[in-house]
Amino acid sequence: MSLYVGAEELEAGLPAILAAPASEGTVELVVRRPAEGEREVLDEGVLDAEQGLVGDDWQARNARNGRADDPATQITLMSARVIELVAGSRDRWPLAGDQLYVDLDLAVENLPPGTRLRVGSALLEVTDVPHTGCAKFTERFGPAAIRFVNGKAGRPYRLRGMYARVVEGGTVRPGDAIAKLSP
Numbered sequence: 001m002s003l004y005v006g007a008e009e010l011e012a013g014l015p016a017i018l019a020a021p022a023s024e025g026t027v028e029l030v031v032r033r034p035a036e037g038e039r040e041v042l043d044e045g046v047l048d049a050e051q052g053l054v055g056d057d058w059q060a061r062n063a064r065n066g067r068a069d070d071p072a073t074q075i076t077l078m079s080a081r082v083i084e085l086v087a088g089s090r091d092r093w094p095l096a097g098d099q100l101y102v103d104l105d106l107a108v109e110n111l112p113p114g115t116r117l118r119v120g121s122a123l124l125e126v127t128d129v130p131h132t133g134c135a136k137f138t139e140r141f142g143p144a145a146i147r148f149v150n151g152k153a154g155r156p157y158r159l160r161g162m163y164a165r166v167v168e169g170g171t172v173r174p175g176d177a178i179a180k181l182s183p
Helices: 007-018 058-064 080-087 090-096 135-141 143-150
Strands: 024-032 040-042 045-048 075-079 100-103 116-119 122-126 162-168 170-172 177-182
Touching: 007 080, 007 143, 024 080, 024 090, 075 080, 080 090, 080 100, 080 135, 080 143, 090 135, 122 170, 135 143
Parallel strands: 075 100
Antiparallel strands: 024 040, 024 100, 024 177, 045 170, 075 162, 116 122, 116 177, 122 162
């Protein structure tokens, strides 16, 4: 039995993904990455304007990738509908490496850079840094999945997810609302 979902099944799941709420949705999962390859599913995460998700290694990750301490990449959000389709079991969702899995339309048209989001008690701002799948994503979810999320058809919908920066710190929990405040 393959852990990978085939291209036909992924394409068939696109209408459900595109039906995500546009203005207000829900945080489904909060995941911290304390070190490379490690994941901690959290009951509550603390978002901070300097640190991003407190206890996450985004600053070390940027340093490894030769980037400065760039707040534009503090937080990664991925559609819960996409990861459910690609990964299946919720136990496998953290393998994608994102921090917030949300039921919200992440499409560029819906959330252009500069859009502010209230997530739990925190305030985030969508950045213009593209978030794309990598070799690890391909290894974990398969070649059809990487083509689906990174392909020409998937990019405008941000199927791989998006980056945001923390404007105002706060807490976020699974079940919290995520709401679009402004473009």
